[in-house]
Amino acid sequence: MHVTVQYFARLRELAGCQTWICELTEGSTVADVWQACISRHPRVEVLGASLSCAVNADFSRMGAIVRDGDEVAFLPPVSGGAWTES
Amino acid sequence: MTFPSFAVTTEPLALEQVVVHVETLGRQKGEGCGAVCTFLGVVRATHHHRTVRHLEYEAHAALALRAFEIIATEVAGQWPLATLAVHHRVGRIAIGEASVIVAAGSAHRDESFRVCRYGIERVKQIAPVWKHEFFDDGEDWVEGPIADPDDAELRRQALERACM
Numbered sequence: 001m002h003v004t005v006q007y008f009a010r011l012r013e014l015a016g017c018q019t020w021i022c023e024l025t026e027g028s029t030v031a032d033v034w035q036a037c038i039s040r041h042p043r044v045e046v047l048g049a050s051l052s053c054a055v056n057a058d059f060s061r062m063g064a065i066v067r068d069g070d071e072v073a074f075l076p077p078v079s080g081g082a083w084t085e086s
Numbered sequence: 087m088t089f090p091s092f093a094v095t096t097e098p099l100a101l102e103q104v105v106v107h108v109e110t111l112g113r114q115k116g117e118g119c120g121a122v123c124t125f126l127g128v129v130r131a132t133h134h135h136r137t138v139r140h141l142e143y144e145a146h147a148a149l150a151l152r153a154f155e156i157i158a159t160e161v162a163g164q165w166p167l168a169t170l171a172v173h174h175r176v177g178r179i180a181i182g183e184a185s186v187i188v189a190a191g192s193a194h195r196d197e198s199f200r201v202c203r204y205g206i207e208r209v210k211q212i213a214p215v216w217k218h219e220f221f222d223d224g225e226d227w228v229e230g231p232i233a234d235p236d237d238a239e240l241r242r243q244a245l246e247r248a249c250m
């Protein structure tokens with residue numbers, strides 16, 4: 001099966017592309033898609049610890065199962081800057 | 087076309103239309119609308135003492151709209167009679183122009199201030215929008231929180247800010 005991977009912002013720049021089609025086996029998770037991303041675009045790995053993800057334009061989790069035709073987006077930290085308490 | 091409560095657009099933002107929209111929706115709830123509080127995020131000319139030439143905002147537009155809906159649902163849970171609108175601009179934005187509008191309507195001013203503050207804090211936390219700053223001497227992506235609507239601690243912080 002195939003999913004469309006979408007990169008944004010710094011991830012897009014690191015990968016050198018906005019989208020690509022990823023081939024996976026049935027039962028794969030978002031985390032498996034990310035591993036495929038690292039194989040395909042090794043430079044994206046640097047953001048691996050600070051990602052969130054979305055499937056078909058809704059927030060998702062790395063453990064979620066993906067299905068044929070899904071759009072899987074990886075999101076670097078957002079620009080909310082401003083403040084945190086840490 | 088109906089004016090939207092939530093939008094991601096490359097066009098300049100329309101504050102007055104957003105205010106009219108929020109008032110019109112708010113009028114139909116509870117005691118009606120007696121207060122509209124608005125927040126505008128505006129492109130600043132400096133960042134960490136560097137001179138900003140312009141900004142480029144990038145978004146996952148469909149997911150950003152989903153994030154705004156999630157925030158509105160949170161608002162409805164906390165302030166059931168309030169009305170929220172969020173319009174975010176993307177693309178290249180010049181110094182002084184608005185990048186985001188949050189507008190909150192309610193019967194009385196206290197609630198509208200709180201909802202507006204909560205709204206912008208949550209937008210900053212979870213909306214998949216990225217700011218690319220272009221300086222005289224380089225460029226940078228601004229990166230803050232990991233966008234996770236289910237992060238209870240982030241949400242608590244936004245609520246605390248709103249209710250100070």
